[in-house]
Amino acid sequence: RERHLAQEADLTVAVTIALSSNEDTVITEEGVYVLSGSVENTTVLVEAADDAKIQIVLDWVSITNETVPAIYVKTADKVFVTTTSSENSLQVTGSFVADGDTNLDAVIFSKADLTMNGTGSLEVISQTGNGISSKDDLMITGGNYTITSAGDAIEANDAVAIYDGDITI
DSSP: OHHHHOSSOOOTTOEEEEOBTTBOEEEOSSEEEEEEEEEESOOEEEEOOTTOEEEEEEEEEEEEESSSOSEEEEEOSEEEEEEOSSEEEEEEOSOOOOBTTBOOOEEEEESSEEEEEESSEEEEEESSSEEEEESSEEEEOSOEEEEEESSOSEEESSEEEEOSOEEEO
16 A cells, blocks of 8 residues: 555666657566656557556656557556656547457556556546546546546546545546
């Protein structure tokens, strides 16, 4: 529970990744990943072991995609999306395209437990779908969020739990 409530990531062993346009970033190992960059047509794809705990730290990140999520958690145990004291933006401008049998329909789409936290801000914009979606639990324990979506701003299959944060929908 402490990690859920912590608003800053432990960066002592973090991997730093500069995002590149037109190039997906694939995370396959448990760990802390600090992302930065302003890009287009890029998905941060988490495809790790079923017991892996992944922390994605957004540090001045801007991702604009047309038809796929900016962050797509395919497999993991838990994923934390943490903002540094920075401004971040994730946007999908067109209609979502399915991944096989999975109907992707959100800017942040997770098949695993998802925790949103941090000390910065995150703007989530979905022209045709949902903002943040988890097929398991979704927890928001801190951070500042502005969500504009054609569908649901926040949704989860199992539970939505909000402890803290500033959320504008």
